[in-house]
């Protein structure tokens with residue numbers, strides 16, 4: 626029997642699951658309040674805090690890291706790569722640490738599983754955010770030396786798309802889908818016959834604003850802010866990813882709390898939520914266009930997909946495009962664990978950045 630711990634460092638949560646072969650023995654979600662996260666100037670500064678939460682949790686459950694076969698994390702940011710199961714290597718950690726390809730709590734996840742691997746288990750990641758299946762036209766930014774690139778919730782996108790295909794008895798590779806992940810960050814991607822051919826960059830000010838980050842901003846105003854002398858590089862990064870979106874407008878990064886305030890009559894919270902839904906809908910329209918209108922379904926997933934109110938507001942704009950289906954939460958933990966199991970059993974290739 627293979628024993629696997631999967632961890633998933635989201636911007637606002639840490640998810641942990643323990644698997645024995647394909648059986649999920651337990652799974653939990655530790656939420657992080659804005660006040661807790663506010664203490665950390667950079668993502669890297671969260672490492673001890675997040676690691677302590679994970680270790681304490683495993684201790685409570687009586688899980689010894691040295692007894693595990695593998696630890697797997699939702700991956701961090703590397704050079705563009707093909708999807709699959711990756712061993713966490715020195716080169717992967719180096720690229721993730723450079724912040725050249727993006728920076729998010731998932732990058733800390735790589736460091737944590739690497740630390741755990743020193744006690745015995747092998748360390749992996751699966752379908753990292755920089756898994757890149759973009760078509761050539763999707764890469765154009767208009768500035769020849771800046772390329773649009775893939776950086777979003779690839780793991781959950783693919784897993785939700787495949788789950789939908791399975792549920793309707795079709796092959797994922799035969800469908801055109803627009804998948805909408807609404808978590809701490811929000812990503813919308815065009816899935817064209819099983820390839821993720823275009824998506825907004827979920828961490829770098831692209832697409833809709835989310836719980837804690839900005840949308841595609843008027844770039845001239847951002848440039849002025851950068852040169853105003855009022856912000857360091859780190860502060861600007863933290864502004865666009867951490868202190869914007871719902872957090873910026875109403876000082877709260879938990880969409881459920883903002884929703885509850887809106888439904889209780891808070892007009893500011895209501896309008897901000899409506900604006901977020903409006904932007905999500907616009908991005909869905911963009912990806913439907915990428916698919917030339919041939920969309921089999923719009924698939925909603927992520928934590929905010931639990932909300933009928935949010936899904937309903939977005940759907941009002943887009944249901945003319947294709948049927949709307951909802952897969953609330955995430956398939957990330959299952960996908961991390963089961964792909965790792967397949968790799969340990971020799972049924973799936975183990976890739977490595979060298």
Ligand SMILES: Nc1ncnc2c1ncn2[C@@H]1O[C@H](COP(=O)(O)OP(=O)(O)O)[C@@H](O)[C@H]1O
Pocket residue numbers: 634635636637638639807808809810836878879880881882884927928929930931932954955
């Ligand atoms: N029933 C709900 N209604 C509205 N929002 C919800 C609901 N359940 C979860 N959420 C929101 O989903 C977000 C977390 O989504 P999740 O996919 O777990 O994010 P992450 O992995 O980025 O931390 C939170 O903002 C949370 O408030």
Ligand SMILES: CCCC(=O)OP(=O)(O)O
Pocket residue numbers: 634635636637729731754776777778808809810811827828
């Ligand atoms: C690369 C995207 C990762 C992301 O945005 O995750 P969260 O929604 O957990 O912040």
